[in-house]
Amino acid sequence: MTMKLPRRKFLHLAAVAVSLPTASRYVWAQAYPTRPVRIIVGFPGGIAPDIVARITGQALSERLGRQFVIENRPGAGSNIGAEIVVKAPPDGYTLLLAVSSSAINATLYSNLSFNFIRDIAPVAMIGLTPFVMVVNPKLPTKTVPEFIAYAKANPGKINMASQGNGLASHLMGELFKMMAGVDLVHVPYKGGYAADLLGGQVQVAFSPIPTVIEYIRDARLRPLAVTTATRVEVLPDIPSISEFVSGYDATGWNGIGAPRGTPAAIIEKLNKEINAIVLNPATKARFISLGVEPLSMTPAEFGKRIADDTEKWAKVIKFANIAAE
Numbered sequence: 001m002t003m004k005l006p007r008r009k010f011l012h013l014a015a016v017a018v019s020l021p022t023a024s025r026y027v028w029a030q031a032y033p034t035r036p037v038r039i040i041v042g043f044p045g046g047i048a049p050d051i052v053a054r055i056t057g058q059a060l061s062e063r064l065g066r067q068f069v070i071e072n073r074p075g076a077g078s079n080i081g082a083e084i085v086v087k088a089p090p091d092g093y094t095l096l097l098a099v100s101s102s103a104i105n106a107t108l109y110s111n112l113s114f115n116f117i118r119d120i121a122p123v124a125m126i127g128l129t130p131f132v133m134v135v136n137p138k139l140p141t142k143t144v145p146e147f148i149a150y151a152k153a154n155p156g157k158i159n160m161a162s163q164g165n166g167l168a169s170h171l172m173g174e175l176f177k178m179m180a181g182v183d184l185v186h187v188p189y190k191g192g193y194a195a196d197l198l199g200g201q202v203q204v205a206f207s208p209i210p211t212v213i214e215y216i217r218d219a220r221l222r223p224l225a226v227t228t229a230t231r232v233e234v235l236p237d238i239p240s241i242s243e244f245v246s247g248y249d250a251t252g253w254n255g256i257g258a259p260r261g262t263p264a265a266i267i268e269k270l271n272k273e274i275n276a277i278v279l280n281p282a283t284k285a286r287f288i289s290l291g292v293e294p295l296s297m298t299p300a301e302f303g304k305r306i307a308d309d310t311e312k313w314a315k316v317i318k319f320a321n322i323a324a325e
Contacts, residue, residue: 032092032266036067039256041097042081044074048129048210048290052254053097055286056126059277060270068095077105077166077324079112086114090261092270096120098257100129101168103309107317108166108324117307120257123267124274125297125305127287129252130234131172131227132209133241134216136200144225144244147204151182160184161193161202165325171313172206172227172250174320179245188325197221208252209234209291227251233288253309254292255302271299 039057043049050072057068073081078101088094102116114120133144139158141147151158162170165188177184187193187202194211196202198220205212206227213234215221225241226232229249241248256274258267275296277283287294297305316322 030265030269032269033064033066035093036069037093037095038069038071039095039097040081040085041070041072042074042078042099043072045072048208048292049097049099049254051290052126052287052292055283056097056256056274056277059280059283060273063273063277077101077108079105079109082116082120083112083114085257085259086119088259090121090259090263092258092262092266094259095123095270096257098122098255098306100252100254100309103306104166104168104171104313104317106310107314108322117303117310119260121260121262121267122299122303122306123256123258123262124271124278124299125253125255125295125302126274126278127254127292127294128228129254129292130209130232131169131206131250131252132212132216132235132238133176133204133206133224133227134197134212134221135204135224136197136202137219137222138200139203139222141224142222144239144241147224148180148182148244151180151184155183156185158184158204159187159202161197161205162186162188163193164188164190166317166322168250168252169206169208170322171316173204174322175250175312175316176206176241176245176248178316178319179248206250213291228293232293234291253295253305255297267299 039053041050041053053070057070060068073084078099082096082102085094085096106116135141141150160173162173170188193202193205197205212221216223223238225239226235227250228240229242231240278294278296284294
């Protein structure tokens with residue numbers, strides 16, 4: 001009997017000791033953030049990912065009472081920004097605006113010093129970025145089935161513009177070529193291709209909606225379909241490619257990531273706040289005006305989306321034998 005009491009007391013004290021770090025971590029996460037937080041954006045200022053980051057950062061600043069500062073670190077297809085976050089302390093004070101190009105880059109770049117899926121913890125989805133398949137109106141095709149039939153009758157005669165080799169606009173076109181069984185000639189541009197598309201030097205492009213919406217509205221470009229699995233709010237009358245090419249879904253996305261090892265309680269707190277921002281009617285309207293379809297996800301759901309897209313684009317890159325420039 002005399003031995004059991006000290007043992008019970010010892011076990012109780014051991015249990016208290018083990019629970020202390022967990023409790024203190026929870027309290028620490030509840031107090032987070034206690035100083036400014038950086039959101040690294042791997043793109044220049046003023047373009048869609050940067051604007052999405054600034055809207056999100058401003059809303060987080062208002063909700064959590066600390067500054068969320070946007071830091072633009074462009075280069076290497078957004079890999080420079082991702083690498084900064086991978087190497088940052090996992091304390092919740094350096095975050096990444098994660099974009100779908102990171103899922104592409106995992107295969108496109110063979111010499112990365114990090115593994116995006118392993119080294120970046122998914123925090124929250126912000127929204128999907130639909131693209132739209134547009135053609136020059138002189139092309140005698142008004143629907144996706146007509147385009148496929150015309151392309152098959154004229155192999156290698158349709159020029160497909162993209163923003164650059166291995167970028168989303170290129171890979172979405174390659175996925176279409178692969179799934180529809182058509183031969184289009186890829187013409188990569190370093191930047192904008194709108195002038196040549198309007199002039200007819202290139203005939204088709206898979207473009208972010210915001211960059212061509214005005215040309216669609218004034219009928220200078222003809223939209224055939226959106227790249228998302230379902231129709232989108234900003235172009236409600238335009239069908240999705242999947243209505244004609246079963247299973248086609250090529251959608252960009254924006255979300256927030258953190259260095260691997262960031263405490264789960266901080267990730268959960270940020271996820272809850274970002275989901276609230278995404279569902280807020282005023283913020284939602286701002287995102288939609290940018291061509292971003294707001295979407296909330298758990299960290300696990302966002303992680304699955306990243307992994308699924310990494311696998312999907314790896315197949316396209318290998319099938320089309322694409323290499324980074």
